[in-house]
Amino acid sequence: MIALATVGMLVLAGCSASGQPPESTARVAVLKTRLPVHDPVWSDNDRTLLALTRGTGQIARIRPVGTDTAEPLTARTTVSEPLADVGENLATSPTGHNVVFLPQPERDRVAVIDTDSLRRVDTLRVGPAPSFVAKDSGSRALLALSEDGSTVTGGDLRDSGSVTSQRVGASPEAELDSPKRGRLVDYHVAGPGGILHYKGAPRSVRREGESTIRAEKTASDRIKASRLYVAEKGTDRLLAVDTKRTHEGMEVVARTRLGEPVHHLGVDETRIYAATESRIVVLETNSYEGYANDEFTLVDTIDYRAALSGEELGKAPLSGLAVGPERVYMTLRGQPAVVSVAKPNI
Incomplete structure (x- = not known):
């Protein structure tokens, strides 16, 4: 059976900053969830x-409500039944269906979960021991990185055929990222061993470039398919990496230091959201114009940590970030809560 929980609370409002939302909406709010996610x-x-729950092998659906003047910010949480085998992440559907994909490495499959019922409705075979998944919207494929980081396999969601199977030779710490636009199969594999870029027509994918930059987290630009934002591992640097103008290899096209290591990254069509342990730094993507002097344009800095009350919330490390249309959401390790931060006005 699916366990239901409706839990919602506006815990606090954050400090003001430039580009802040209307006064009726909290700058920073904490939304209570049933379990840590x-x-x-x-x-x-x-x-x-x-989101995935911590230690229980479940999927949580968290519905934020009350983003206008009529009601406070809250969330309604629904939790699935426990799942026996859970990979590292979830991926939404590139075909617009109300499903989410869950890798199950021990079972050599990817479970297709209905987002309304939170029940498994199908199973996909996408390579050996799939552990990390990403949607490739251009080719309408699901990409899966194996648990040991050695292979990437792509499955066509329209005819169940394979679109790519590549031996990438990455490490178990590596992650997979794919852009939202483009008609070809296009993805990056990034981790402490560097960054690899693969691109091509279905069943003709090849390596386009590589970089020795050690990556902690990455996020693909939503407009410019070749660009990848990289939080450099072990430093406070945020980088934009792109294909060289010669179309051979990769190069850094923008860089900045944020004063703290970036632990999670998110993007929308115009902004980058770089989360450190204390702040969200918002920068422009400049997807069309490029970067003057190889520098990012700063939009805003939001000190979300200063707005968290209580020692447990105040010290809990980040465990994830997602970008919604009006707000950015961050999860905290071991805490049944989601930090909701309003995006700066455009």
């Missing part, structure tokens, strides 16, 4: 967060 994703179809 991590690695959330935003579902555009039903305007909810979907």
Whole structure:
């Protein structure tokens, strides 16, 4: 059976900053959830967060409500039944269906979960021991990175055929990222061993470039398919990496230091959201114009940690970030709560 929980509370409002939202909406709010969750994703179809629970092998659907003057910010949480095998993350559907994909490495499959019932409705075979998944919207494929980081396999969601199977030779710490636009299969594999870029027509994918930059987290630009934002591992640097103008290899096209290591990254069509342990730094993507002097343009800095009350919330490390249409959502390790931060006005 699916366990239901409706839990919602506006705990606090954050400090003001430039580009702040209307006074009726909290700058920073804490939304209570039934269980600690991590690695959330935003579902555009039903305007909810979907996340994995910590230690119980469940999927939580978190529906934020009350983002206008009529009601306070709260959230309604629904939790699935426990799942026997859970990979590292979730991926929403590139075809617009109300499903989410859950890798199950021990079973050599990816479970297709209905986002309304939170029940498994199908199973996909996408390579060996799939542990990390990403949607490739251009080719309408689901990409899966194996648990040991050695292979990436792509499955066509329209005809169940394979679109790519590549031996990438990455490490178990590596992650997979794919852009929202483009008609070809296009993805990056990034981790402490560097960054690899693969691109091509279905069943003709090849390596386009590589970089020795050690990556902690990455996020693909929503407009410019070749660009990848990289939080450099072990430093406070945020980088924008792109294909060289010669179309051979990769290069850094923008860089900045944020004063703290970036632990999670998110993007929308115009902004980058870089989360450190104390702040969200908001920067422009400049997807069309590029960067003057190889520098990012700063939009805002939000000190969300200063707005968290209580020692447990105040010290809990981040465990994930998702970008919604009006707000950015962050999860905290071991805490049944989601930090909701209003986006700066455009």
